[in-house]
Structure formats: structure tokens, C-alpha cells
Amino acid sequence: MLYPYTDDFVDCTTVSQKAKKEFAEVFHERLLIGESNYDPKSHFNGQQSNVAELRLPSSLQSYADKIGKVFDMVKFIENDWTRHGEHKCVYMSLAAIHDSQIKSTLQHARPDDGYAPTIPQIEQVSAEKGGASLIAAGFLMEGRLTRAKMAYLEYLGFGMQLVDDLQDVELDMKNNHRTIFTQSIAEGQTLDAPTARLIQYCCRASAYEKHVIICEKNALHTAQYAEFSISSCNFGTNEAIHTGKHLVPFLSTYMPNLQILRLWRPDDFPWTSIRPNFKYGYYYGVSRGQWQRTLHTPQSINEHVVVFEQDLSQLFEQLKQLAYLDIHGDTSSEKIEPYRLMVQTRFPNSRIDIQISRFRLWM
Numbered sequence: 001m002l003y004p005y006t007d008d009f010v011d012c013t014t015v016s017q018k019a020k021k022e023f024a025e026v027f028h029e030r031l032l033i034g035e036s037n038y039d040p041k042s043h044f045n046g047q048q049s050n051v052a053e054l055r056l057p058s059s060l061q062s063y064a065d066k067i068g069k070v071f072d073m074v075k076f077i078e079n080d081w082t083r084h085g086e087h088k089c090v091y092m093s094l095a096a097i098h099d100s101q102i103k104s105t106l107q108h109a110r111p112d113d114g115y116a117p118t119i120p121q122i123e124q125v126s127a128e129k130g131g132a133s134l135i136a137a138g139f140l141m142e143g144r145l146t147r148a149k150m151a152y153l154e155y156l157g158f159g160m161q162l163v164d165d166l167q168d169v170e171l172d173m174k175n176n177h178r179t180i181f182t183q184s185i186a187e188g189q190t191l192d193a194p195t196a197r198l199i200q201y202c203c204r205a206s207a208y209e210k211h212v213i214i215c216e217k218n219a220l221h222t223a224q225y226a227e228f229s230i231s232s233c234n235f236g237t238n239e240a241i242h243t244g245k246h247l248v249p250f251l252s253t254y255m256p257n258l259q260i261l262r263l264w265r266p267d268d269f270p271w272t273s274i275r276p277n278f279k280y281g282y283y284y285g286v287s288r289g290q291w292q293r294t295l296h297t298p299q300s301i302n303e304h305v306v307v308f309e310q311d312l313s314q315l316f317e318q319l320k321q322l323a324y325l326d327i328h329g330d331t332s333s334e335k336i337e338p339y340r341l342m343v344q345t346r347f348p349n350s351r352i353d354i355q356i357s358r359f360r361l362w363m
Contacts, residue, residue: 002073002094009066010101013175019059023067024102026056030071031095040082044075077140087143093136100129109176109186116186117178126179130161162198166191167231167240195239202246223255224321229264233273234292244271248311252318259321265329269339269359270308274300296332305338309346316347316363327359 006027010020051068060067077094081087103125109116117125134157138145145153165172165179169191172182180194230244251258263271294300316322331339336354343352343361351362 002070002077005066005070005073006098007101009063009070010105011177015063016059019063020102020105022057022059023063024098026060026067027070027098028095030074031091031098034074034078034083034091038078038083040078040084044072044079046072046076048072049075081140081143089145090136090139090143093132093139096132097129097136100125100132104129107178109178111176119180119183122178122180122183126161126165127158130157130159131155133157134160159198159202162201163243166195166198166237167243169237169240191237191239221254222257224257224259225262226251226255226258226260227262227264230271232266233270234267234275234295241273241275244273247271248314248318251315256319257321258319260324260326261315261319261322262326263328265327267329268304268331268335269327269329270304270311272307272311274303274307296334301335301338304335305342308339309342312343312361313346323363325359325361325363328357329359330357331359332356 009015009023049068049072051064054064054068054071056064056067074094077090081090083091106121107117107125131154134153135145135150138149138153162180166181169179169181169185171177172179173185178186181191184191184194228247230247231240233241233244235241251261265271312325315325333356336356339359340352340354343350343354347361347363349363353360
């Protein structure tokens, strides 16, 4: 939760540049140095701190409550990893994420004064931000990392950052946020070329892993729990709606020992899209709107039941140790009973709980 809080603050268009700059300085110091009264033997119980004691500059006073919550999240981390000694890199990695978040403001194009980042700038910021986020996640889980693990997590983190940028391409275009994908659109090009390069990059991950991790197992191979947010299968670009089809191949390759999987969906429970690709152009919005109006028809419901069964079958066939699947989404009431009957038929020895906003399956 720490990363979304700080990322939202840095990317917020209503926060002044002065406030962002001073927040960067204050939070950087909080991460690397800690509070003056830091006691490694004390335990933070979750009670919200007194924001008046933060001594924030005037530009940040109106955001004191939000910043107080951010600082309290750091205290939770301090419960697990002491600041000094062998775990100091935990806080160095968190500071690296924060620094890359600040640098990401360079990706915001400004039509009013004509500023636009260059492709080298965009690539550098994306690589730093993605790599730093996954390295920090590794430190938070293990406390220490070898150089080989850091190298692999950096490689994988860049790829995951690009996947996230592809999912957010419509929102980023609206906010003048330049990524490798929105820059292609701004230059009048399609997303085919950068998407193909992203797929190629991800396919090389296993080869890169073998190169940098000679005697170690991949850090993700031992993971037994994972959470993923997958973009909509119905709304978005032709490329973004098909992101989910890569979920099971990714998990079976990098997390074969997974036992618990939680997915966050903006809409229905299946993660493989049945939406056809629409040709970009004048009639793109019209074609997409016509298709979306068919989502509640009996034919569409049957198609979603079929694809959901295929998704579940592939998932549990590839991940032999998976015992619990938890999907947070938003389906329609007409699909609940068809989904229930399908699961009971396909997995007769399982236990299931289906609601409009949640799907849970115990194997």
C-alpha cells in the first residue's frame, strides 16, 4: 500500500510542484534516516500518529493526514526489519523507489509550454521505476538479497512496468503522461511494434535468469502466495484486453509452487477476453459500444461461462499445488448461477463461494 499512496501523490495534477519537491525531501529523509526517536525494540500497533508532530513545511500542511498515513506505513515496515545492520538495504531500496517516482514526473508532457520527454528519458525512467519496485518487494520479503537476485528482479520489474504502461495507455494519453506506448500513439504510430518488443523482452526473461542466477533458484519459484491486478477484458485497447491470457503461462513458469492466488479485476471474473479486436479509426468507438451492449445476452453469458471454465481448468492443471483462488471483480447477477453450476460440474470435489463482487474456490 505504501507505493500506491506515494505514487498517487506524486502524479496528482492538483498538487503543486513545490509541494511535490518538499514531499520528496521529507519522505526521502524519513526512509533513509527514520524518526529521531526511533527505537528498534518498540512495536508500532497501528494507532495513527499525531500529524502535528510531523513538522511539515507550509506547502504540505493541507496533505498532513495523507502524509501521516504514509509515515505510519513505514513504521509497520520497521516492525519487521530494523533500520541498522544487515537490513539497512530494505530502506535504501524504498528510497530508490521514491526517487524513481519523483523522476517519473519528467514523463508528463506539458502542452502549454511545449515540453515533451524524449524516448531515451522515458525508457530510463521506466527501467528505474520498474526495477526499483520489484527489488524493494524482494527486500521487504527477505530482508536481504544477493546481487544475482537483484539483477533478475530489476530485469523482471522493467517488464512488469511496461505491462502496466500498456494497460494504462488510454488513461495516460488523457493525462499527457508519456510512456513507450503513448509516445508511439503521439507520433501517429500503432502499438504493434512496442507491444511486440515487450513480448520479446518477457520471453527472454528465462534466458536472462539463467545468465545471472547460476547457482540460485529464482526467488519467485518458492512463492506460495501472489496477488495480481489484471486489466479489463471488455474495456480498453485491443492489446490491453488480452493481457490476461499471459497469466497462467507466467505463473507456471515463475511461480510453479503457488498455493494461494488473489486476482483483482475491474469487471468480470474470467481473465481471458472474448472481445474481438476492433480496427482503430473513426468507427472504433461505435464498434466497441455495439459489442458491449451484447454482454448481457444469453449467448454472451454462455461464452463467458465457457471461457471461464477454460481459464480455471488451465490454471489448476498447470499449478498442481494451487489450493485457493480468490478473485475480486464485478460480474452480473445473471452469471452467478451459470458460473456456480460450471464449477460444480468441472470441479466436483471443490468448495465454492460466488457473489457479484467476489469469486472464491477451494480445491
